[in-house]
Amino acid sequence: MAPATQFEVAQPPQDAISALAFGPGTSRRLLVSSWDKNVYLYEVSNNADEATLVRTFEHRAPVLDVCFGASPDEAYTAGIDHQVKKIDLATGDQTVLSKHSEAVRCVVFSAQHSLLISASWDCTLHVHNISQPSQPPLAVPLPGKPHALAASPTKLVVAMTARLVHIYDLPTLASAVDSQQPPQPWQQRESSLKFLTRAVACMPNDAGYATSSIEGRVAVEWFDDSPESQARKYAFKCHRQAAPEDEGGGDVVYPVNALAFHPVHGTFASAGGDGTVALWDAEAKRRMRQYQRFPESVAALGFSGDGRLLAVGVCPGFETGMEDYSGEGRTKLFIRELGESEAKGKGSK
Amino acid sequence: MGKKKRGHPDIEELLARPWCYYCERDFEDLKLLISHQKAKHFKCERCGKRLNTAGGLSVHMNQVHKETLQCVENALPNRSGLDVEIFGMEGVPEDILQQHNQRIIQNFYTAQAERQKATGNPPRGQSGGQGPSKKIKYETPEEIKKRLAEHRAKLAAQKAAAANGTAPPAAPADGQAPAQGAPPFPPQQPGYPYPAAGVPPVSGVPAVPGVPVVPPYGAAPGFPAPTGAFPPGPSPPPGATAPFALPARPPSGSPGAPPYFYGAGAPPPGYPGGAPPAMPAPDSAAAAGDSIDQLIRMAEAGIKPGAAPAKNGAEEAGGAGEKKKKGARMVYADTEVSPEEKMAMLPRYQWVEGAAA
Numbered sequence: 001m002a003p004a005t006q007f008e009v010a011q012p013p014q015d016a017i018s019a020l021a022f023g024p025g026t027s028r029r030l031l032v033s034s035w036d037k038n039v040y041l042y043e044v045s046n047n048a049d050e051a052t053l054v055r056t057f058e059h060r061a062p063v064l065d066v067c068f069g070a071s072p073d074e075a076y077t078a079g080i081d082h083q084v085k086k087i088d089l090a091t092g093d094q095t096v097l098s099k100h101s102e103a104v105r106c107v108v109f110s111a112q113h114s115l116l117i118s119a120s121w122d123c124t125l126h127v128h129n130i131s132q133p134s135q136p137p138l139a140v141p142l143p144g145k146p147h148a149l150a151a152s153p154t155k156l157v158v159a160m161t162a163r164l165v166h167i168y169d170l171p172t173l174a175s176a177v178d179s180q181q182p183p184q185p186w187q188q189r190e191s192s193l194k195f196l197t198r199a200v201a202c203m204p205n206d207a208g209y210a211t212s213s214i215e216g217r218v219a220v221e222w223f224d225d226s227p228e229s230q231a232r233k234y235a236f237k238c239h240r241q242a243a244p245e246d247e248g249g250g251d252v253v254y255p256v257n258a259l260a261f262h263p264v265h266g267t268f269a270s271a272g273g274d275g276t277v278a279l280w281d282a283e284a285k286r287r288m289r290q291y292q293r294f295p296e297s298v299a300a301l302g303f304s305g306d307g308r309l310l311a312v313g314v315c316p317g318f319e320t321g322m323e324d325y326s327g328e329g330r331t332k333l334f335i336r337e338l339g340e341s342e343a344k345g346k347g348s349k
Numbered sequence: 350m351g352k353k354k355r356g357h358p359d360i361e362e363l364l365a366r367p368w369c370y371y372c373e374r375d376f377e378d379l380k381l382l383i384s385h386q387k388a389k390h391f392k393c394e395r396c397g398k399r400l401n402t403a404g405g406l407s408v409h410m411n412q413v414h415k416e417t418l419q420c421v422e423n424a425l426p427n428r429s430g431l432d433v434e435i436f437g438m439e440g441v442p443e444d445i446l447q448q449h450n451q452r453i454i455q456n457f458y459t460a461q462a463e464r465q466k467a468t469g470n471p472p473r474g475q476s477g478g479q480g481p482s483k484k485i486k487y488e489t490p491e492e493i494k495k496r497l498a499e500h501r502a503k504l505a506a507q508k509a510a511a512a513n514g515t516a517p518p519a520a521p522a523d524g525q526a527p528a529q530g531a532p533p534f535p536p537q538q539p540g541y542p543y544p545a546a547g548v549p550p551v552s553g554v555p556a557v558p559g560v561p562v563v564p565p566y567g568a569a570p571g572f573p574a575p576t577g578a579f580p581p582g583p584s585p586p587p588g589a590t591a592p593f594a595l596p597a598r599p600p601s602g603s604p605g606a607p608p609y610f611y612g613a614g615a616p617p618p619g620y621p622g623g624a625p626p627a628m629p630a631p632d633s634a635a636a637a638g639d640s641i642d643q644l645i646r647m648a649e650a651g652i653k654p655g656a657a658p659a660k661n662g663a664e665e666a667g668g669a670g671e672k673k674k675k676g677a678r679m680v681y682a683d684t685e686v687s688p689e690e691k692m693a694m695l696p697r698y699q700w701v702e703g704a705a706a
Contacts, residue, residue, distance in 0.1 A: 005416060018689070035698055061700035064689060080693050080700040103693055103700065121690065147687050161685055196684045214681045214688075243678065251677040255688070273680050292420060318688035319680050325692055339394050 006291075009333040011053040013040055016327030017313035019065045022304040023072040024111065029054075029089075030302075030311055031075055032333060033066035039077055041089055044309060048337035057087050057094065065106045069116070069130065076116050078104035084118040084126060098126045098137045106149035108156070113174045117156060119146035125158065125168075129177045138173075140182040142166065150209060152202035155186070155223055157209050159197035165189040165211070167223065192219040192235050201259035203266060203282070208233075210268055210282065212256030216240045218270055220282050234285065239272025255317070258300050262343045264307035269343075271298035273317040277310075281345035288345065296330055307343065310336045357464065363453050370435045370445065371424035375453075383437045389423045402436050 013034035023029035028044040030051065037059045042051040061081035068075055075087045080103040086095045100120035107118045109130075116128040118137075125140040144160030151157075156168040166185040176183045191197050195215035202209040208222035219235035239254045254273030261268045262279075267288060271277050277298055278290040297317030303310055312334040315327035367382040368375035371390045376382040387399035391406045395414045400406040407418040420429035434440045441449075464470070681688055692698055 016692075035692065062693070062698045064693075080698065082700075082702070105689065145687075145690075147689075161687075195679075196687060198687075214684070215679055240677075253677050253679045255679075255681045289422070317680065318692055320682045322691075323695075325695055326697065341397075342394060 005048065005339075006334055006336040007049055007051075009042060009051045009053075009335060011040075012331050012333040013038065014328060014331070015062075016315040016325075016331055017299045017333065018063060019067075020300045020302045020311050020313050020333075021067050022302050022309065022311065023068050024070070025072075025305045027068075027072040027305060028309070029068075029072050030304075030335070031066045031068065032300075032311075032313060033063035033077060034331070035062040035327060037062055039063055039066050039075070039087065041075075042333075044304075044335055048309060048335065051333075051335055055089075055092065057089075057092060059085070059094075061103075064104060067107050067109045069109050070111055070114065076107045076109060076118075078107040078118055078120075080104075082120070082122075084116070084128075097128055100124065100126065105146055108149050108151045110151045110153075110156070110170055112153050113170045115170060115174055115177070117149065117151070117173070119149045119158060121145050127173050127177050129174065135177060136180075138177045138180055138182060140168075140173075140176075147197055148200040148211070150200040150202045152204070152209065152223075153206045155202065155206065155209075157200050157202060157211075158185075159191065159200045159211055161196070163191035163193070163195075163197065165191050165197070165200075187223075187225060189221075192221060192233060193217050198255050198257055199259045201261050201268060203268075204261050204263050205266055210259050210261070210270075212259050212270060214255040216251075216253040216256060216272065218256055218259065218280070236285075238270060238278060238287075239274045239276060241274055254297070257298060257317070260301045260303050260310075262303050262307050263305060265344045267343050267345045269301055269303070269310065271301040271312065273297040273319075275314070277301065277312055279343055284346055286346070289342070291336070294334065295332065303343075308338055310338055310343075312336065357460070360454060360457050363457055364450055367438050368449060370433070370438075370441045371421055371428050373425060373449065379437050386435070386437070390421050392422070394422065402434055403431050404434050407431060 013032055013036055015034055015036035018033045018035060020030060020032040023031075028046070030042040030044060032040040032042065034040065039057040039059065041054040041056070043054050044051045057077075059077065059079050059081065060083075061079050063077050063079050065078035066075060069086070073089045075089055076097070077085045077087060079085065082100045082103060084097045084100070084104055084107060086097050087093070088095075097116065098118065100118070100122045102120050102122035104118050104120045107116060109116050114129065114131040116130050118126045118128070119142075120126070123142045123145055125142060125146070126137040127140060128137045129135050142158065142160055143166075144162050144164045146158050146160050148159040149157070151170065154170050156170055156173065158166045158168070160166070165188070167187040167189065168183065169186040172183050172186065191211060191213070193211060193213035193215070195213040195217070197211050198214050199212045200209055206223070208220065208224075210218055210220045212218045216239045217235055217237050219233065221233040222229040224230075239256050240251045241254070243250050243252045252274075256270050256272050258271040259268055260271075266283075267279055267281050269277055269279050275294040275297055276290055276292075277294070279288040280286070281288050294312065294314045296314045298312055299315050299317070300313035301311070313331075314334065315331040316325070318325055363375075366375040366377070367379045369382055369385055369390070371386070374385065376385060383401075387401065391400040391403060392398070393400065393406060393409055393414070395410070395416070398409060398413075400409055403418070403421050410416045410418045418431065420431065422429075433442060683691070693700070
């Protein structure tokens with residue numbers, strides 16, 4: 001199941017991985033943000049058998065999220081030090097785009113609208129118009145702490161505490177940056193999952209999104225508000241393991257830490273605290289594949305822009321009751337080259 | 350077997366169905382199974398070539414794609430190994446085969462019992478001509494005792510013949526009695542209507558039909574032969590029909606979750622460990638031909654009296670399901686604060702404005 005086209009990156013981050021992202025288009029650049037305060041830039045070789053560490057970008061505090069901008073030389077980071085930064089990957093220059101009053105949890109870049117959106121635990125979104133750097137960011141208040149953020153071509157999904165999900169219309173947000181008037185969300189929803197939302201990912205075809213929770217479950221929903229579309233939404237259990245009987249049996253339920261849609265086939269991958277990555281066909285509602293278990297919890301996941309590569313960030317999971325945590329020495333980064341049809345769904349039956 | 354193709358197949362049919370070692374699916378015939386394996390488990394994910402075996406696929410990937418096959422695709426978690434060479438039904442390890450058969454049997458009886466409960470029909474082949482189905486048909490104590498006596502006599506004779514004087518005939522006979530007696534005592538066993546639901550999910554102990562019944566059974570030393578008859582590897586005595594030769598399904602496979610209990614990590618009880626302490630081996634050896642009938646009788650007896658035992662069973666099953674649910678342990682259970690927030694609060698990662706910059 002796991003052929004040798006999966007390899008481990010030789011110089012992984014020193015501490016837990018918080019996020020990773022491939023460059024736009026056919027770029028083979030991979031950015032990884034880490035709790036060790038660095039952002040790592042890797043370049044995957046052409047025959048996808050190794051990735052070299054190009055350089056690292058040190059931050060003042062752990063970095064919680066990273067994304068590419070419009071070009072493969074431009075990146076944005078979300079730091080625990082409250083800052084949203086732009087990094088010039090060629091020169092290493094870092095510019096602070098905005099400052100939140102709490103740690104910044106996520107950053108998302110929308111190439112279509114040239115918007116960078118950051119979400120912070122100060123319960124705001126900052127919306128930056130990248131094409132007009134002089135313009136101040138627009139702050140959008142949120143009803144809860146954001147935990148996950150994802151953008152489709154026209155929508156932005158913000159998942160917050162208390163199972164709140166807000167969906168913003170990106171064109172509306174873009175015009176709101178000009179007027180500096182925070183817009184109302186396009187839709188306000190309650191998560192279909194009963195537990196804290198862990199990750200959100202949008203379908204590349206702009207039809208809907210998937211969310212995952214700390215309780216081993218993934219929900220797939222559609223943007224379209226019509227009852228027919230809403231009736232199509234579903235959720236399913238995953239990333240669970242039966243516990244040994246002598247420990248009382250039942251299931252050990254792992255959080256689903258990351259979700260990523262395949263940019264070409266529209267299938268999606270989920271990564272769980274159980275150390276597995278599974279590929280799902282959202283249309284056919286089937287699991288297509290589950291990859292061999294990784295040595296630790298899978299923290300982050302990302303497809304390359306052409307869908308040929310899948311990067312998997314592995315580090316110990318944070319579990320209830322932990323008073324001490326360190327991903328040191330146990331953080332690993334794997335890259336898998338996908339077969340032609342490996343992530344291709346069969347379509348709905 | 351032209352009869353009742355659509356209805357509920359009988360146990361022999363079920364057991365005869367070929368099934369896939371890797372995913373436990375069963376098939377109408379061997380051809381289908383083989384094509385399933387080629388398509389699902391032995392297909393090269395690079396070029397789509399369908400190989401006949403995992404070994405073949407491994408060689409193919411090695412030679413053609415210069416890759417190493419690490420495990421079989423789409424397999425159950427503990428079946429993905431490359432160490433067993435499977436082709437169709439060939440190569441399936443004996444213990445796995447036994448487990449499978451046993452699961453089939455248990456599912457069968459569970460389903461049958463449920464159907465009976467639902468329809469009030471008698472089991473097929475049993476008392477078919479019997480009139481009103483509601484009529485409780487179970488043996489009176491006298492009948493049972495008679496049968497037990499017959500059994501004992503039969504067994505004692507066999508034992509005596511087998512042991513050939515090495516053991517005093519009286520002792521084994523006594524020892525065997527409870528074991529033999531166990532199955533024929535259904536009316537006393539409301540909690541044991543049929544194998545699956547009735548067996549309380551006791552961990553560790555391979556719950557075996559008959560075991561929970563009578564304390565004297567603990568006098569297992571009364572069986573000199575049986576453990577030897579079931580060494581870990583080799584197949585059970587040829588005559589032994591599967592049902593009783595098998596350890597009961599591991600407790601993890603509660604009726605709530607039948608299909609894939611193997612993932613549960615419960616070790617295949619009894620077999621691999623060798624000496625199965627509570628295995629009613631003599632039963633299988635001696636009462637082989639009888640066992641299915643007995644089971645059916647038990648199922649019948651267990652189910653029908655007032656449907657109460659069945660209800661018990663159902664409740665138990667429900668309880669087990671609930672327990673399962675309760676037993677679900679979330680690795681991260683804080684529903685308000687995310688792991689990242691907690692981590693960000695640790696001194697290791699904490700950010701204090703002004704302290705660092």
